[in-house]
Amino acid sequence: MSGKRPDRRRVLAGAAGTVLTVALRPAEAAPLPRTETTESAIRRFAGSNAIRQGRVTLDLPPLVENGNTVPLGVNVESPMTPADHVRRIGVFNERNPQPNVVTVHLRPEAGRAQVSTRIRLADSQRITAIAEMSDGTYWSASADAIVTLAACLEG
C-alpha cells in the first residue's frame, strides 16, 4: 500500500487496508463477543410473561447488500384504542455485540402500531420483535437476514 493514508476524514471509514475479497461470510463464523445474551435482554423486556407467536409482522430484507443500514418495519395488529393497544415493541438481534436493536413506546393516539427504522446487522442473523399489549400479553415474530459483503472493500 502506498503512503497515501493521511486522510483524517476517513476516520469513520474504518481500518485501512486493501482487499479484493470475494466474501460471503460462512454461517459458522463465530459471533462477536456480546455484552448480554439475547435471551437475557428479552427477559428484561418481557419479565417472566409467556411470549406467543403472532400478531406481529417484521419487514426485513432477506438478503442484505450492506449490514450498515438495513431497513426494518414492524407492524402489530391492534385497534390502538385506550382499551386495547400496543404499549411497547422491543426488537432484538442475535449476533451484534449488544442484543437490543430498538425499543418503541406507543400510545393509542398512534392509530396504528406501525413503525420503521434502519438498523445495523453485524452478520447474517435472526431479528425478533416482541410487542407488549395493554392487556399484559406479549406477542412476537422473527425474521432472518443474510448479510453479504461487497467484493471490493474500501482501503
Next chain:
Amino acid sequence: MPHSVMVKPPLVLAALLLSGLPAGAGGIAPADRRSGFDHMSQEIRSMQGDDAANPGMLAVADGAELWAASPASGKPSCAGCHGAAEVGMRGVAARYPAWDARDSRPIDLQGRIEQCRRDRQGAPALPHESSELLALTAFVALQSRGAPIAPPDDARLDPARVEGRALFEGRMGQLGLSCANCHDDNWGRRLGAALIPQGQPTGYPLYRLEWQGLGSLQRRLRNCLTGMRADPFAYDAPEYVALELYLATRAAPLPVETPAVRP
C-alpha cells in the same frame, strides 16, 4: 508495495488514434446502459426514491443553507450571483465535466464550485471530501435530477475524454485488471455475492451505505483502484476528471440521480 502497471496516457492516446477507434464511443451500447439503481433491492431503491428517507437529503439541506450563506469576505453568497438554485443551477450538473477556460483544462463540478468560491467569494479552500463541499455539490447536482447526463460536445475536451477511456480500458494494479474487464465485459454477472454494476456515475455525490455517509465520485474511484490493488491517484488528480469525463460520455443519456443511495 503495489505498483500500478499503468500505460502512460500519451502512448495510449497515440495508439488509440492510430487504431481508428472513435474517442468516447466505447463502453456499453446506449440502449443497454443501466444505472446501478436497477441492481439494488426494493428496500434500498425506496430509500433513494423517498426524499424524506434518503440520507443524502440531509447533506442537500446543508448545501441549501450554504448556498444562501454570505461568506465572511463580504462578497455575495452563491444565491447573490446565481439566484435561486432551482432556477440558476437547473441542468448544470448534467453538463459536467466541462472545459475550464481560465485554467485551460477540464474541470468537474466540485472543482468548479471550489474555484468559484475561492476566486469570486474570497472563501478559504474547502478540503476534499469535506462535508461542506459535498453538501454544496450535492445541492447543485440535485437541481439536475432527472436530466439526461450530457457532457459538453466540446472538442477541447476530446483529449481528456480519450485519456479517460484509456484509463478505463487499461490494465492496472497487481491484478492486471482494467475497469472495463468488470464493468464493460461482465456487468450483470456476480463477483462472489456482489452483482457487478456498469459503473455509471449517475448519482454523485451519493450516500454509500458502506461509508455511512455522502462521498464523491473520486472517493468511489479511489475505492475501486485500491480494491484492484492499484495506486489511487491523489485527490484532484487530472486523471479523475478525465475518467469522469469518459464515464459521463459512456453513461449518456442516463438521468442524474443525485443524491443516489448505494450499498
Next chain:
Amino acid sequence: MARALINLPKTAKPGDVVTIKTLLSHPMETGFRPGPDGRILPRNIVTEFVCHFEGDEVFRAELYPASAANPYLTFTWVATRSGSFTFTWRGDNGFDQTETAVIAVS
C-alpha cells in the same frame, strides 16, 4: 445543531392516520468499532427520541448502537386537532436537540 428532516403533512382531516418520518444527521458511532490506529472509537449515539403533540407524549424510542447512522424513525398519529409537534433527540456527550412542526386539522 445536527441537520434534521421531518416529514408530515401540513393538513389532515380528523380521524386521518398520518405518517410522520424523521431523519437526523448523526454518526451513531457504536463504541465497538476500531479507528485507523486500531483503538476503539468511543461510543457516540442518540439514545432516545421522543415526540410530543401539544405537550402530550405521542411516541418514544430507545435507540442502541444497532441503530444505523443517521437515524430514521417513522411512526403514525391519528389527527384530532391542529397543533404543534416537538421532536427531541437525546444522546451521548450531552446531545439534546428539539425540532418543531405544526399541523392543521379540520
